[in-house]
Amino acid sequence: MGADTTENEAFLRATMGSMDLVYNVARRMVRRREDVEDLVQETYLAAFRAWRGHRRPERVEPWLATICLNLARSRFRRLSVRPEEVTLGQTVEATRTAPDDTEREALAAVEREELYRAMWDLPEEQRVAITLVDLSGLTTAEAAEVMRTPRGTVLSRLHRGRRALAVLLADPIPEVTDR
Amino acid sequence: MTRTPQRMRPHDPERNAAEYVSGELPGRTRRWFESHLLDCEDCWREVLLGRLGRRLGGDVRELAPAGLRDRVRTTVEVEAQADPSGDRIRSPWLGRRRRHAGGNGP
Numbered sequence: 001m002g003a004d005t006t007e008n009e010a011f012l013r014a015t016m017g018s019m020d021l022v023y024n025v026a027r028r029m030v031r032r033r034e035d036v037e038d039l040v041q042e043t044y045l046a047a048f049r050a051w052r053g054h055r056r057p058e059r060v061e062p063w064l065a066t067i068c069l070n071l072a073r074s075r076f077r078r079l080s081v082r083p084e085e086v087t088l089g090q091t092v093e094a095t096r097t098a099p100d101d102t103e104r105e106a107l108a109a110v111e112r113e114e115l116y117r118a119m120w121d122l123p124e125e126q127r128v129a130i131t132l133v134d135l136s137g138l139t140t141a142e143a144a145e146v147m148r149t150p151r152g153t154v155l156s157r158l159h160r161g162r163r164a165l166a167v168l169l170a171d172p173i174p175e176v177t178d179r
Numbered sequence: 180m181t182r183t184p185q186r187m188r189p190h191d192p193e194r195n196a197a198e199y200v201s202g203e204l205p206g207r208t209r210r211w212f213e214s215h216l217l218d219c220e221d222c223w224r225e226v227l228l229g230r231l232g233r234r235l236g237g238d239v240r241e242l243a244p245a246g247l248r249d250r251v252r253t254t255v256e257v258e259a260q261a262d263p264s265g266d267r268i269r270s271p272w273l274g275r276r277r278r279h280a281g282g283n284g285p
Contacts, residue, residue, distance in 0.1 A: 007259065008255055008256055008259035011255065012252060012255060016248065016251075016252070019243045019247070019248055019251065020240075020241070020242055020243050022243070023241065023242075023243035023244075023247070024239075024240055024241060027239075027241060037244075037247050037250070040243070040247060040251065041247075041250060041251055041254050044251045044254060044255060045254055045255070045258060048255045048258055048259070049258070112238070112239070115235060115238055115239050116239060118235075119236070119239060130232075130236040131236075133201060134233050134236035134237045135236060135237060135239065135240050139201075139203065140197070140198070140201055140203060152194060155193070155194045155197040155198060156193055156194060156197070158197050158201070159193045159194070159196055159197035159200075159225065159229055159232075160193070161232065161236070162197075162200070162228065162229045162231070162232025162233050162235075162236060163225070163228045163229065163232055164232070165231075165232040165235045165236055166227075166228040166229075166231035166232040166235065167228065169235055
């Protein structure tokens with residue numbers, strides 16, 4: 001028990017700071033929040049079992065992201081098509097702080113919803129590349145390891161995903177003369 | 180005249196823009212690319228789109244719910260008490276989806 005407690009505490013100390021990263025990866029792989037939370041828990045459980053088996057990573061973030069992605073693909077795949085249960089109205093209500101802020105926050109919520117939809121409209125590999133690099137702060141080399149693909153492929157997926165988001169959501173980009 | 184760094188050849192606006200926007204071009208290559216941007220319409224456009232897309236992609240970042248942190252901690256602590264060589268104690272949280280899914284969950 002004593003050894004387990006030490007191991008357990010060391011694991012939590014090493015990994016709990018990466019919870020937001022795992023949560024964001026999970027959020028881009030399955031839609032419903034309860035499934036997202038299950039995926040995060042299973043990721044930590046699988047990571048802890050590996051940790052107990054003395055498989056310690058050099059860097060915790062890419063390791064947890066890899067476990068999360070693998071679990072999402074192997075066990076949560078069918079859940080990715082289930083629609084998210086949170087409605088726009090709930091999002092607005094949850095973030096409202098004062099009457100004066102209502103309009104601005106409603107607009108922000110609309111933009112956020114559009115962004116979520118646009119992310120889900122991306123091909124999975126582009127969505128994963130953006131999640132790992134732009135949301136989670138991994139390098140493209142680390143993302144390549146997580147995705148088990150060459151770095152050049154990650155760069156291509158990353159850029160195509162970014163471009164698709166920009167084209168879908170943004171105003172026309174400035175003319176090149178505005179340099 | 181600045182010579183094109185070896186690692187930038189062949190010219191690939193998509194890849195070059197992705198590396199540049201991600202901040203992964205090393206100093207000399209980055210300086211070359213920034214100079215190149217002034218003359219290359221394709222690269223300039225890809226960099227503008229890439230920057231915008233990177234910002235938008237980062238805008239969906241969320242914090243994990245506080246309750247989830249507690250549940251994960253509990254799950255790991257329960258697992259830590261299980262016999263590592265034998266039957267593990269199932270996390271009380273991991274049964275939830277199976278119950279919701281009528282026993283058909285993974």
